[in-house]
Amino acid sequence: MVHAISRPAGRITTLDVLQGVVLLALLIAQGYGHFASPYPGHSLRLDEHHPDLPVHFILQLLVSGQFDRLGSFLFGLGFYQCWQHAGLDGPGLDGPGLDGPGLDGPRIAQRLLLLLLVIGLCLSLLIRSADLLFQYALLGFTLPYFCRHSVSSLLGWMVGLAGLGILVPSLLSLLPAFHLPMTSFRTGSVGEFLNWQCLREWLVPGRSVSKGFTPFISYELMMLGGMLIGKLGILPRDIRLRMHLSLLQLLLLPVAFIVKGAWVVLAFGLVVLPEWVVAYQPVLLILSGFVGPLLLTGVYLLDMGLNTRLIPWGKASWLGQVGQMGLTNYVLQLVLCPLLLYGYGVAVSGPIPLWGRAGIVVGIYTFLIGFSRVWRKHYRQGPIEWVCRQWIYNKWGQSNSVTMAKR
Template identity: 30%
Template sequence: MAAPSSRRSERIDALRGFAVFGILLINVWGFVYGYAVLRYGPMGGDDSQADRFAVFFAAAFAEQKFYPIFSFLFGAGFALQIRSLTKSVGALEAMRIYRRRLGWLLVVGLLHGSLLWFGDILTAYALTGFWVFRKGLQPLSKVRESFDAAVLLNGGLLLLMALLTVFIATSSDFAADALVEVLRAADIYVNGGWGEVARERLKDFGTNLSGFWLFIPRLMLLFLLGVFAVRLGWITRPHRHRRLWLCVLAAGLLVALPLNLWWGYSAVDMAVGAGTPRPTSHAALYLLELSGPALGAAYIAAFMLAGERAMDSVARWLAPVGRMALTNYLVQSLALGLMLPAYGLGLGALLGRIELLALCMAIMLVQVLLSRWWLSGHQQGPFEALWRRFTYRR
């Protein structure tokens, strides 16, 4: 079966490329410190102000901002693709095709999480997608009902997380155990052999999967927001919704940004006082569940409000990365998995936090150049082409 052609949005592709790079800024820490409560590891007197800035920057401007953007765009991409498929092959065949698409993504996600990166998000996307692609085909009023139900579910989970946060903040044993665990995991990921790292990765991937009961409801909400954004024209015709995006940007800058700056400061404080974090740091971390995605929404608004000339300049560099988002995401995991462990280049034991941030910037630059080069001779990235071939097989 021939795949239907679709007109791509450079603005959306550029935003997707921006999100891919933002995710790298957070994933890199897991390759050094593992699946730990102390994401940025413990810091001591040997860590420079530059290292503290690296933690502050990643926490304040990247953590909990970019997976919501990517999830929102996944839902939007579903709505765009299913619309195109339905027009070309009918609703029933469109559902079959999209089911194959999600099945392929699920397999890739499980392999990615097992072999490269325990924090894989593709598995969760595929599992959530099987639910959303049925809901997203319904009339808008029904989609709204599903969205309202997802809001209530996430509200209940936030209340549960508040109770857990209070418990953690008042438990000295939890903080001490977290410090011991991050030191143990970091020693394995940085200094361990291939077999040791593989076993630890599988254990951490299992922990990641066990937390899906908390994570997938967030994805449900974000996917449905993406469906709304397409069906109501928020991102397909952003010039008609400038007032909406101005409100989102204002809320992000005036409310979410100060809270995220507080979390950036608190993340450094938690890393420095790893054994005895302040209760206020836990409060900032809890509020990040809302303030992080809110600032991510402001990033989206900035892209939607950008003028054509400015967006053309940005898209020239970021849109190719976004068109190859799956390939670039997987290659990032491969690159970090080869460069940081002792059985690879062993850079994890040599680089400080600011140098890890610089390494991410170098990977981003290389991916920009490679994406532009690859797409000068191909329609899609290599993994996107495989995905498309499986999806539209006869």
């Protein structure tokens, strides 16, 4: 999302494709009620053999928890790129004089994060849940501090945060006072949406306190990982490097699937644990829910980094065009999906079957592809990205038109 705000000519097309993939995965998770979180926001009656159980199992295993962390990785990488180009090591993103008087790298970063925080807060109030963009921006205020750190220092912080994410929630899970009930996913009409009952969604951050802030630690870890990649400037073009990364991916893949699969099995209650293990089930859930998505996210990153073309072509370019307007498309899909699925405003009434949800998700993303292609023919940036740049650099007189840019 930060990457989409930067100057179009200065963006990396591969990152646009990855952003498009992340938006698609988040839309799928949102469409099926998972909201890309490792903690399910709704409960299935698995003991009644729910017909959609295989689909939900696959989504929880392959999608839920990975792509929001992948989004935080891209957030950290994009932030570091903007920081590097904003004035600390040279002129602004659009050349000399863009920053204007009194605007340097740290102030540009603060204005960027403040605007994203406001947008995320508005989305949180709209959907009555802690929005991902709000969480990214909130954690993003730590990134200017880490931008000045060396690679070894960043690695030390990442190791420390990983240890904190494992130790603290494991200890807290043994305290009964910190066990909060899972909130059920909201459905229904506008009246139910406006009911005070839906404010229980705001307990998601409160519930994460009992887990030791593990989702937030995961996001911070992935942001620092993106910043680390930006500092190292890793591009897997060297044959020897590609071989090492492929071997690492091959080693991580089975471990990641086993750990994440263990979490899904435990969370869905698909196995009966021995009595001596039941007491440790909260610890096992937290550890597997923290480590599993991180490992699978690493596997996805390695796979995309090794197999994504530097210059996308074919259908990959469609994903890239969606990613070029990542912030605008994220807001659109976050608004459209509840409108069509969960009974808000003009929503379809009654329960929507599995394939109906799939059709709505495909329809929304197809609309985003068409909208992005048409918009990009006439304008350099998406509408929200353009407004963000005008605010960040205090340059409200610049045109967003492609024709004006050519002149």
